[in-house]
Amino acid sequence: MSSQRTIRRDSDVPLSNLGQKELLFKFLIIGDYGVGKTAIVRRYTEGKFSSNYKITIGADFAIKTLDWDPHTKINLQLWDIAGHERFGYMTRVYYKYALAAALVFDISRIATFQSVKKWLVDLREKITLPDGSNIPVVLLANKCDIEHSAIPNEQIVKFCKENSIGSWYITSAKENVNIDEAIRYLVENVIKTRVEDQIRDSIKLRDGPVFQEKNTCCKI
Numbered sequence: 201m202s203s204q205r206t207i208r209r210d211s212d213v214p215l216s217n218l219g220q221k222e223l224l225f226k227f228l229i230i231g232d233y234g235v236g237k238t239a240i241v242r243r244y245t246e247g248k249f250s251s252n253y254k255i256t257i258g259a260d261f262a263i264k265t266l267d268w269d270p271h272t273k274i275n276l277q278l279w280d281i282a283g284h285e286r287f288g289y290m291t292r293v294y295y296k297y298a299l300a301a302a303l304v305f306d307i308s309r310i311a312t313f314q315s316v317k318k319w320l321v322d323l324r325e326k327i328t329l330p331d332g333s334n335i336p337v338v339l340l341a342n343k344c345d346i347e348h349s350a351i352p353n354e355q356i357v358k359f360c361k362e363n364s365i366g367s368w369y370i371t372s373a374k375e376n377v378n379i380d381e382a383i384r385y386l387v388e389n390v391i392k393t394r395v396e397d398q399i400r401d402s403i404k405l406r407d408g409p410v411f412q413e414k415n416t417c418c419k420i
């Protein structure tokens with residue numbers, strides 16, 4: 201009896217040791233130039249902030265590994281996409297295989313909020329999940345440490361509602377406000393979608409060729 205308990209099918213054997221599965225998630229960080237995308241990625245992955253501004257050329261990425269639960273390790277790739285429109289034509293290449301996106305604007309510059317729609321349309325045009333649905337998006341109103349907010353909260357709430365954006369956060373890369381929470385929101389959404397897909401697949405399998413299987417069995 202005890203030997204039976206140790207028998208496992210190949211597909212049950214985890215790729216990494218100690219029963220942990222390892223996942224790779226690619227997230228995009230998009231929005232106008234100077235809104236703080238690089239600062240957000242740096243804050244999240246390195247815990248640091250610098251007030252120097254260096255324009256991003258093309259794209260850059262950083263990785264953070266999350267021990268999500270005792271069975272799951274997530275290698276999170278954050279792609280910091282250049283905000284300056286002169287790099288616009290390149291973005292499609294960088295969007296490939298992304299599972300979620302954080303759309304950032306600078307709460308003290310209204311023009312960057314007005315651009316959010318353009319970024320969202322561009323994103324949704326360029327990338328959809330295999331089932332045709334949109335990838336999860338979170339909206340970040342960054343630089344909340346600056347006293348002056350140019351955009352009333354109600355306007356942001358309305359925009360999210362009208363454009364099916366799941367959630368938004370007031371953030372500061374400088375003071376480390378809500379950065380972890382926003383990324384966590386995206387990870388949870390991606391995991392939820394994966395689980396839903398798996399359930400759907402398993403239902404499809406169960407609905408599948410049961411009759412045929414029986415026939416095959418009888419032929420043997």
Ligand SMILES: Nc1nc2c(ncn2[C@@H]2O[C@H](COP(=O)(O)OP(=O)(O)OP(=O)(O)O)[C@@H](O)[C@H]2O)c(=O)[nH]1
Nearest residue numbers: 233234235236237238239251253256283372373374
């Ligand atoms: N006060 C304040 N300044 C910030 C914050 N986040 C970023 N900054 C500053 O804003 C400037 C632009 O930040 P970046 O992170 O380089 O902006 P970006 O969106 O990556 O810009 P591009 O690379 O041109 O697309 C820098 O001087 C940052 O130090 C913040 O939360 N608060």
